[in-house]
Amino acid sequence: MDRRSLEYFLAVVDTGSSSAAADTVHVSQPTISVAVKGLEKELGGALFVRTPTGLTPTAAGRSLIGPARQVMRDFEIAHESVRDTLGLRGGEIDIGTVPALAMSWLNQHIVNFRLKHPSVTVRVHLENDDRLINDRVRDGRYNLGLTVTAPNIVGLSTRHVGSQNLVALLPPGSPGAGEPIDIGELAHRDLITMQRGHSSSRRWLETELGQRGIEPQIGVVLGTPFDIVPMVAAGIGYALWWSPMYGESDCVVRPIRPAYERPINLIKRDQAQSPASLAFLAIVERSSESESLPVNTEGPHMITHNYTGEKESTS
Template sequence: MDIRQLEYFLAIVDHGGFNRAAAALYVSQPALSQTVRSLERDLAADLFHRIGKRAVLTEAGRALIEPARAAVRGMETARASVDAVQELRAGRLDIAAMPSPAVEPLTSMIRDFGGRHPGVQVRVRAAFTPQDVTDMVRAGAGELGLLTTSGPLPERGVVSHPVGVQGLVLLTPPDGPFPPGRPVAREELAGHRLIIVQRGTAVRAYVDELREHGVEFAVAAETEHRASVLPMVLEGVGLAVVTDSWRRTAERAGALVLDLEPNAELRIALISRRGPLSPAARAFLDRALTEPR
């Protein structure tokens, strides 16, 4: 068994099939299949059920995912350590991030880091809830994670590094029901149509708590695609509660952004796995923690 075999195996898992994995790796599909069959012989177990053009993980394949990621991550850390001698002129850093902090402060963090280490590619991987971010960092799918939460910061298996706080705001069309410049009390949301996001986020928790306080509203749409919220607001589908990180983007797009009363204070944190980090992750973390946000 070697790292290349594990990288090919994970590419099939991450890209959903042999053909897409081969295209992403810039190798031929027969070469990819041969490498994976060699890995299966080494392990004496089938890793995929091959059903037509589909590749479905076997139980053995599912069991291999986490140790394979750990092995590949360890090799990438070793390679990145060599790059560190060359002042991080090359390498890649994977960051698992929730949609809202991925808008800000992650944009500023990547800008600052990229200005110092332009040769290091930062790859942002999507995660929808704080638990998703934590699970991805624990499993090695992201070396760092960025999340917002109204609850305690995660501790089991990771190290949390607070980087700031954010509040919540209300997005409305420019001709919406509330005047600009005045905070909106939660009771004023009664009777309106709201665009909501999936459970497990602080934004969804705030909206769910409205009904606990007697504020009845209609759900205009529920979406897991956070990027679709702003377009739906601008098209008049409904109003939306989002984190303050969307303020600048929403205002530039023409939406009205209003403060909420009472508000919620969300903590923003970078999380890292316990143990040694790659030089790129360490440099990114140090930069993010020293720069004011």
Template structure:
């Protein structure tokens, strides 16, 4: 049976691109690393890597084994942390995976509160461009907990955190900006506009395309960016409207913020591969209590009742 050390060597060789660099990173001798890796190949019954003049390349068996090796190493790390937590140790790490747009909008205030309550527990953040990539990371065992839309047919534990509204942002001198407080806008009325869009590999690109498709058109792109915060800035500069999570709009933002009619939303959840341990469950409790899916300053501008928690 493969050992964790052998799986660690496989991952290190792939990530480093060579046996030599992997040995240096792991602070082991190259002959010792090679010996353990050859034992792993004998265990699985065939080569996992093809040795090239400049680097290595995974074989089909190696490509099949690599994600399981990463998951096993991550799970072993979490097992150690879980045991320390159960023993009352107040140090360690919470591995948290999320989307870029959630990381920039929803999480900062919650992580600030978490830090004050648990100063000895570090947070390691894994950020992804799309919901699909986030789910794939969780399947691979990257993190203890994910915050984002729940993947289809997810078999692990999930907790509903709330429904996040999206808003349309435009420049202050846009004709839409003169409609006053609580202004609404039909996306169909923006069909002839060039939009501040998102790069194709960003999950927000598909979200914007789907919202516009429901309104009966396909948005033209004036510029594309990967980040919601950058899209807000470009829209404020007059490059075109954009559609972003309300939590992405900064406080004291001087430009136009409008509510799509009908509303455009996404449901956020906290989900895990298995039952969350006490630390992950505690973070979920805090997130559910304090996450500002619709920040007060945005809610007031839209004429909505701000969240009171």
């Protein structure tokens, strides 16, 4: 069993077919098939079963996925450590996060990090489920994770790095900027939101209003949060918005009653971190020691978002 065989195995897991896996890792399909068969012979059992939707891992295959990702991540750490010792530049970080944190805390920290380490590639993966982020940090797919719930999982460490407050985002020119507004006053306005399973703020609002015998008036339902601010700014409704978050300066912001606050948690594996990850954690440490983190709401957005989540959202 070697690194290359595990890489090919994981490519089949992630793509669901040997041909797609071959395209992903830039080798021929027979090379993938030979590598998988070699692993199966060495381990003494089938790793995949063919189904109408493609190749699906067997129970044995599923048990190999986590350790295989761990091995691949450890190889990456070893490679980066040598380069770091030799004074070479480079490296990469994969960070999993819910969208609302990518649009605020994470964005600013990536800006600070890239200004200091411009040769390191940062990849941000948007997920709708804290549990999925935790799993992917644990199995090595992501170096770090940002969640709004603290996991109690062996092998993972959690650090509280900030918080967000839920506010009402109203169209420009709305009265009462900065003044608290009761959610009951919002109930008969058009709400711009996401699908219920993708929006914790919508579920919270429905629960709170439901206790008063009221339902929110839904105006627009979106698939992602990135078009919410432009629609509010255009005057077609209001939104519940996690603050601080980019774009809110374009609208009128009012605190809500009852107040709703949630933590920002940074998740990492207990095992050794790559030099690039350690450098990012150092940036976080320094910002945590300062009184506050400046938020540049007009600055460039440097993140390429990979929106993959489909489960119930904590965003």
